[in-house]
Amino acid sequence: MPNSLNISLINNASPGTIVYVYITGLAIQHSTRRVFVKGNGELYFPSNPSKILQPLEEDCAIVLGNDPKAPTVVTIPQIAGGRIWYSYDSPLIFLRNQGGPGGGAALVEPSVLNPTDPNNQVNFGFCEFTLDPAQLFANISYVDFVSGIPAGLTLKAKGGKVQHVSGMAVDGLDRVCQGLREQAKKDGWPWEKLIVMKKESDKVLRVLSPTHAGAAGVKFDGFFEPLVERAWRKYAQGFDGSHANGDKEENKEKDGKRHRLSALFQGFKDKGQSQSQQSNETETGCEMHIDTQTPMGILSGCIPKGKDELIIGGEAFSKPTTADILGCNSGPFTTGPSPKRNAIIPRLAAAFQRSCIADIMNHPSPPETFYCCEPTNHYCRIVHECNIDGKGYAFAYDDVQPDGGADQSGKVNSGDPEEFIVSIGGRGAYVGDIMP
Structure with a gap:
């Protein structure tokens, strides 16, 4: 892994x-201090201020040229928790606070949730990356919001392999808004209220994730609870204790039940039957299987008789609320010291978020099982539909996938990167693992 890497920034x-x-x-080779990489490759380490909310001491903006065929090339050092921020027509304002890592400043970054943030009315977005001794890892993210600025990523490894994440086309944000408005008319939930308009304008600025619905003045309280109840009915057992160690005939019968339900689910998809029909067919007394994709292997789970917790591999999970499911980091999805529990949480949270928890018993499940029944996270569904290759982090665990399955998360990574390209603007967006 190189100590540095060139990034080509293209204005599309x-x-x-x-x-x-x-x-x-965070500059890995400089005590993980906060760092800005300037256009000439110089590093700026914001100094620790004497009081809060102080401006940067240097101008760190990189202004891109207008010719897509003449990218701006910037050399970055090894960086953890990196972001490439971009904005249209207005520079961004970063501020310094006291007590940052490595003895430097803490950074106040642009926020879409704080109405007093000086960048609140600026059209901006970001992609994420880490360049460390092991690899370059980068992704486009919609976990918090959909920006009005599409971006795509291309990574070429030294061996010649190319990975490409398309992002959205120029009209991507408009298409997301259209999808949310249509969904709000269908189910009555305030999806369209997630659309943020520029003040004193009829122009859309961005779309917030339902995780941050409160910032838009709306609530999704109670939205996922019907799905949770379906899942609890499905995995509730009519006898005491875990049945993972039951006799062979019992396990054989349950294996058959799993196969029948999988076939039933596929039948619903093929025939286009409604979610209400699907709900009426939900079985009970089933067993869940979570592939931890670690040496711990596949863990079985159920709700023992007389209990109200889902027990997976000996770990107990209470019923999640809508807020738990949207955020993926509270209630039963709070991580802790148990490696087993921490391996289960992303896969279980993803199954709820994608609404396949009550129809599929083996997780992670393939993409064709995602967002197929109500209630589901239509923000995530629409975001994936509006990315021209279907990829992009729409929630915190959107990188969960079966072994060998198709990536959904919009990431590129390599242990021997040679060329990294960030295309900003959406013009000329394309699908396929080829260079621009």
Whole structure:
């Protein structure tokens, strides 16, 4: 792994649009201090201020040229928790606070949730990356919001292998808004209220994730609870104790039940039957299987008779709320010291988020099982549909997939990266693992 890497920044925005870029992160080779990488490759380490909310001491904006065929190339050092920020026509404002890592400043980054943030009315977005001694890992993220600025990633390894994440086309945000408005008319939930308009304008600025619905003044309380109840009915047992060690005939019968339910689920998809029909067919007394994709292997789970907790591999999980499912980091999805529990949580949370928990018993399940029944996270569904290759982090554990399964998360990674390209603006967006 190199100590540094060149990033090519391409302006694919509409002609005449000024694109500002900022590269931030923790400098691994410099005591993990907060760092900005400037356009000439120089590193700026914000100093620890004497009081809060102080401006940067240097201008760190990288202004891209207008010719997509003439990228701006910037050399980055090894960085953890890196972000490549971009904005249209207005520079971003970063501020310094006291007590940052490595003796430097803490960084106040642009926020879409704070109405008093100086960047609140600026059209901006970011992609995420880490360049460490093991690899380059980068992804486009929609976990918090959908920006009005599409971005795509391309990574070429030294052996010649190319990975490409397309992102959205120029009209991607408009398509997301259309999908949310249509869904709100169908189910009555406030999906369209997640659309943030620019003040005193009819222009859409961004779309918030339902995780942050409160910032839009709306609630999704109670949304996922019917799915949770279906799952609890499905895995509730009519006898005491875990049945993972039951006799062979019992296990054989349950294996048959799993196969029948999988076939039933596929039949619903093939015939286009409604979710209400699907719900009426939900079986009970079933056994869940979580592939931890670790040496711990596959863990079985159920709700023992007389209990109200889902027991998976000896770990107990209470019923999650809608807030737990949307955020993936509270209630039963709170991580802790148990490696087993921490391996289960992403796969279990993803199964709830994708609404396949009550129809599929083996997890992680393949993409064709995602977002197929109600209630489901239509923000995630629509975001994936509006990325031209279907990829992008739409929730915290969107990288969960079966071994050998198709990636959903919009990531590129390599232990021997040679060329990394970030295309900003959406013009010329394409599908396929080829260079631009």
